[in-house]
Amino acid sequence: MARKKITIKDIAESANVSKSTVSRVLNNNTPVNEEKRLAVLEAMERLNYKPNVVARSLAGGNSMTIGVLTQNIGSPFYDKVTQGVIQGLSDTDYSPIFADGRWDPEIETSAIKTLIDRNVDGLIMVGGNLPGSDLDSLRDSKPMVIVARRLPGWDNKCISVDNVAAAKDATEYLINSGHRKIAHIMGIPEHQDARDRYMGYQAALRDSGIALDEDLVVKGNFSSQSGVLAIESLLMKGVSFTGVFAGNDEMAFGARLAMYRRGIRVPEDVSIVGYDDQPNSAFMTPPLTTVAQPAEPMGEAAAQALLAFMRNQEFVPPRLDTELIVRESVHRIR
Amino acid sequence: MARKKITIKDIAESANVSKSTVSRVLNNNTPVNEEKRLAVLEAMERLNYKPNVVARSLAGGNSMTIGVLTQNIGSPFYDKVTQGVIQGLSDTDYSPIFADGRWDPEIETSAIKTLIDRNVDGLIMVGGNLPGSDLDSLRDSKPMVIVARRLPGWDNKCISVDNVAAAKDATEYLINSGHRKIAHIMGIPEHQDARDRYMGYQAALRDSGIALDEDLVVKGNFSSQSGVLAIESLLMKGVSFTGVFAGNDEMAFGARLAMYRRGIRVPEDVSIVGYDDQPNSAFMTPPLTTVAQPAEPMGEAAAQALLAFMRNQEFVPPRLDTELIVRESVHRIR
């Protein structure tokens, strides 16, 4: 327990150099004589020196905080991405500060303003619905990256996975299991992810020579409840199907519940595939086949990308692959 | 878009007073001539002045941030509490900054240190495993409150619900449904919540004149996986039971999965009750009967309590009631 706060001055004296030199080795941005360097480092170590973030911030103009726009509504996937961001920032001098966009463009706008007012040094947007045009204006005022969302014209600043390919894989798995009448519960159509997954679904059908049946496609909103409704509406319309590919696990849960209520057996009567592999999916009855996205790695990559960007460094994002997790919710037929 | 940053100096000049005076009206802690007061306020308004949090913090004032120690592992319940905290702080001048304790005393300690280094004005601990003794030392160095955990000697600084009573209710529901052989899957025994719920379970049995059978009590760790194991171990030992009260929903999910694998029907053969009412519980097959805790209100209350505490104000916490959510996972027998 260091009773007295030791400052840059203390270590400067202790190492027989000026405060500036200490500052220099601290920021490691200006050549410093190797001997002094070591001396300083040694002193810092010995005195257990911890730079004062606040002072540093005041002097240097940056707040050492990076703003994170989160989306607290919707699938837990975004929570994990946010966790990844926190993780990616945890060993740096930066602290994240959060604001919740709730998937609402208006709220997002004001949340971003709050963040900027707080003088953040950079911005990470986790998902979000804000039109790209609104973001374009901000793009050069603050360093920023976007996770879990792909935006036209932002390619090098978006960290996300190939939703189309993953959805195609998932759908093909159903097809390969013998299913032909496959329904799709789509997420919010305004949402690029939802559209991408729908496209993947279509691509899979096309490649297998199965005609797209619009009646089998139902719009949801990524909530469990909408999954229930989707199945009810399908049943209501009397469309028949043996497989369902849901735009996310939440809707898959809802779908499964709806079937439970109707006495439709899963997977004997209908097979289900979800998307997101949220933690509970493995514990559903039956366990859900789903697409796993590397949520936390995505968040981490975003944090790293932003830091690199702020330092004008190059950053090569790690491979971010999705994986189809096969579990009992799919039945092989025929 | 204020191009140039306006500082205390600007408004001082604009209001024909000294910076000190401005500072005084800002902090509202020293008598100031009413006229000047107004003039200053007016200038601040007109110039759209926003105090620089960082400078203020450096100068020894407060950082306008409150540290939140979160627990990112474990049930989503704690996430919701954290959301509540964010919510409770959202309309104040304070911003939360987070650190993750991961339910690990060591990590918690260092996380708290990080927070304090950041010069937070107050601390909110969401859950946590840190021994009370460690906290006692901090208690008068920083204003702090604890949510979702009850600690001896901290009564007026803990925001939580009555776990014992809620667990008793839940167990009694099973008893009233005709169950006599009721198993309990306990959470981490080091965790007060786990112990409280176990106590509630015992109390219910006692009140109904049912002898406690130690064989029916299995230790878990709040994870789904441990729920699976718990049931397997029960089955292995050949203990028979018709009801299960799990220490949280996660473990209830695991229990349900284990039964699915064994071909045990729920609720026809065995009834299950969980705790936490996490979002997916309603979408289980069958939907899970569980205890709902007002997670977000708890977080909000904590934030408000802390603020009141920092201002030396009185704070009466709102009523924080749990509720047993009855769903299909319980079967009436006999």
Place this chain on the structure above:
DNA sequence: CTGTTAGCGCCTTCAT
């Protein structure tokens, strides 16, 4: 390469 000199924006004695 390195020490010196100024601040960053605000708070806080200390006189007045």
Place this chain on the structure above:
DNA sequence: ATGAAGGCGCTAACAG
């Protein structure tokens, strides 16, 4: 009640 002056801990020119 209020101005002036001195710092909080650190960074950033500016001369050497």
